[in-house]
Amino acid sequence: MKKSIALLGLVFLFLFSCSKDDDMDKEVQVKTIVINGNNALTSTPKPLTVTVLPTDASQKEVEWSVSDSEVAVITETGILTGIKNGTVEVTATATDGSGVKGSKTYTVSGITTPTVFVENITITAATISNGQPLQLTTQITPANATNKTLTWTISNQAIATISATGLLTPKTNGTVTVTATTTDGSGKSTQIDITISGVSFQTTVRGESILLWQRSNGGWGKAIPDLNDYNVAPTAQEKTTALATKNNTDTTIDNGHVVTELRWLLADYKTTQNPNYLAAAEKAIDWLFLAQYANGGWPQYYPDKSGYRHQITYNDNAIANVMNLMWDIIKGKNNLDLVNTAYKEKATTAFNKGIDIILKTQITYKGKKTVWCAQHDEVTLLPALARSYELPSFSGSESVAIVRVLMLVEQPSAAVKQAVKDAVDWFNGAKIFDIKTEKINDSSQPSGQDVVVVAAPGNVIWARFYDLTNNLPMFCGRDGIPKTTLAEIENERRVGYSWYGNWPSGLIGSEYTNWKAKHGL
Known part of the structure; x- marks a missing residue:
C-alpha cells in the first residue's frame, strides 16, 4: 500500500513538473491595450504610444x-495626422492573435486649410568619392x-550614418541603401x-600588425610569441608568412593570445x-563564443584540439582571461562598450x-573542495596531464585567478560562496x-x-603544483616523474619554469576580507 501511495506521488510530481514546464514555455498573450496621452489633435502630426498589459x-x-480616413490618417x-476638423476613433490591435484592442476618440480642431499629402519623393542621385559627409537632397511633390518632413534610415550603420536631416556621414568604403519616408500619414x-x-x-603599427597576423577564423596563433613584438613593424618576409x-x-x-590582441x-x-x-576585435569575440564547450569550458586551442589542446585550460590564466573579457562586455568596461551591444546577452x-x-571542476580532497588543476579533461572534468612536467595536481598559481573570477559574481549563490571559501582555506x-x-x-x-631554494625566515610562498595524493609540493622534469624537491629535476626545467611564488597572498588577505564584507559573510 505504501509503495502504491509513493508511486502515485511520483506520478503526480511528474505531471506537475511537466505542467509547470509547459506553463513556462507558453506564450503570454496581450490582455489590455491603452492608448496614452490626451485626445486632442491639431494640424501638427501626433505620435501615439500604447501601454500593453501584462508587462511580460x-x-x-x-x-x-x-474609423474615418477623411478626418485623420495614421x-x-x-x-496620427488630422485632415479636417471633426472626431475620429483610433484603434490599436494586438498582433499576437489575441484580438485585444484599445481605442480612443480624438477631436480634430484648428485645421483651416485642407491637408495636402505627399504623393512622391525623389532623392537626388549621389555618390561619395572623397570620404566626406554629404547632405542629401530631395524633390517632393506636390510642391x-x-x-514635407521626412525620416531617414540607412541599411548598414557600420558603413555610414545618417542624421534626421539627411546628412550622410561615411565610416568606411562600401555601398549603403538610404530610405526617406514621409511623416504626414x-x-x-x-x-x-x-x-x-x-x-x-x-593606423597604428600595433593595430596593423595584429590585423596582419589574425587568422581567417578570427583568432591568433603563437606566430608572435612575445605579444610586445606587435609594436614592431613586420618585415617583408613576415608579411609573406602571415x-x-x-x-x-x-x-x-x-599565453594571453586572442584576449590581448582584441583588447589592443x-x-x-x-x-x-x-x-x-x-571589426577584427568583434571577429575575435565571435571566435571566443564559438570555441566555448557546451559545458562552459574553453580548450587551449580551437579548432585544433590535437594532443592536450582539447582540455579545459586554466593554465597561465587562459580561461580566467576569457572570463574577465566576458565580464567587461557585460559591464561595458575597459573599451568593451565599443563593441556591438548584442554581445552583452x-x-x-x-x-x-x-x-x-x-564549480564542477573544483577538486575534492578528503571530502572537502579545494582548488583546481591547471587543466581538466573536458568530458570527465578530472585533473589532466598537459606537458610532461605539468602533471595532474592542485595548482597554487592558476587557482588564484579562478577565485577572482568567482568573486566577480555580484549576487553569488551559496555554491559560489562556498567555492571561494574552500579555495581560500x-x-x-x-x-x-x-x-x-x-x-x-x-x-x-x-x-x-x-635556481636554488634558500632559507628565508618569516617568508611565505606557495608551490606551483601540489600532489593530488598527499597535498604536498610537487616538481617534475621532462621525464614526467614527480619529485618532492626542486633540486631533483633537471637544470633546464629549474630555470625555465616558475615553481614557487606568492600568487595567493593578495587574494587571501584584503581581497577576501573585502569580498566577505560585501556579501555579509
Whole structure:
C-alpha cells in the first residue's frame, strides 16, 4: 500500500513538473491595450504610444487604424495626422492573435486649410568619392504638400550614418541603401543606393600588425610569441608568412593570445576610429563564443584540439582571461562598450556557463573542495596531464585567478560562496614557510644559471603544483616523474619554469576580507 501511495506521488510530481514546464514555455498573450496621452489633435502630426498589459506579454506590437480616413490618417508607426476638423476613433490591435484592442476618440480642431499629402519623393542621385559627409537632397511633390518632413534610415550603420536631416556621414568604403519616408500619414517612401569611397583611416603599427597576423577564423596563433613584438613593424618576409598562414587552425587562448590582441585592437580603435580594428576585435569575440564547450569550458586551442589542446585550460590564466573579457562586455568596461551591444546577452550566457564549469571542476580532497588543476579533461572534468612536467595536481598559481573570477559574481549563490571559501582555506593550508628561491650564476650548469631554494625566515610562498595524493609540493622534469624537491629535476626545467611564488597572498588577505564584507559573510 505504501509503495502504491509513493508511486502515485511520483506520478503526480511528474505531471506537475511537466505542467509547470509547459506553463513556462507558453506564450503570454496581450490582455489590455491603452492608448496614452490626451485626445486632442491639431494640424501638427501626433505620435501615439500604447501601454500593453501584462508587462511580460510575449508580443507587444500593435496595428493602427482609424474609423474615418477623411478626418485623420495614421502610419504603421502610430503617427496620427488630422485632415479636417471633426472626431475620429483610433484603434490599436494586438498582433499576437489575441484580438485585444484599445481605442480612443480624438477631436480634430484648428485645421483651416485642407491637408495636402505627399504623393512622391525623389532623392537626388549621389555618390561619395572623397570620404566626406554629404547632405542629401530631395524633390517632393506636390510642391504645396502640407508636411514635407521626412525620416531617414540607412541599411548598414557600420558603413555610414545618417542624421534626421539627411546628412550622410561615411565610416568606411562600401555601398549603403538610404530610405526617406514621409511623416504626414501618406505612407510614401523611396530608396537610393549610394556608393562610398575615398575614406581613409589613421593606423597604428600595433593595430596593423595584429590585423596582419589574425587568422581567417578570427583568432591568433603563437606566430608572435612575445605579444610586445606587435609594436614592431613586420618585415617583408613576415608579411609573406602571415598572409600564407591565414587559414591555419592554430588559434589559441594560451599565453594571453586572442584576449590581448582584441583588447589592443579596441584601444587602437578608440584613438583612431579605424573600423577595421573594431571589426577584427568583434571577429575575435565571435571566435571566443564559438570555441566555448557546451559545458562552459574553453580548450587551449580551437579548432585544433590535437594532443592536450582539447582540455579545459586554466593554465597561465587562459580561461580566467576569457572570463574577465566576458565580464567587461557585460559591464561595458575597459573599451568593451565599443563593441556591438548584442554581445552583452551572449557574454552573459558564456560567463554563467563558465562559472558553472568552474564549480564542477573544483577538486575534492578528503571530502572537502579545494582548488583546481591547471587543466581538466573536458568530458570527465578530472585533473589532466598537459606537458610532461605539468602533471595532474592542485595548482597554487592558476587557482588564484579562478577565485577572482568567482568573486566577480555580484549576487553569488551559496555554491559560489562556498567555492571561494574552500579555495581560500586550501591556500591558507598550503603555505610554505621560511624559504625562498634565488637565481644564481653557475658555470657548472648547462644554462650557466641555476635556481636554488634558500632559507628565508618569516617568508611565505606557495608551490606551483601540489600532489593530488598527499597535498604536498610537487616538481617534475621532462621525464614526467614527480619529485618532492626542486633540486631533483633537471637544470633546464629549474630555470625555465616558475615553481614557487606568492600568487595567493593578495587574494587571501584584503581581497577576501573585502569580498566577505560585501556579501555579509
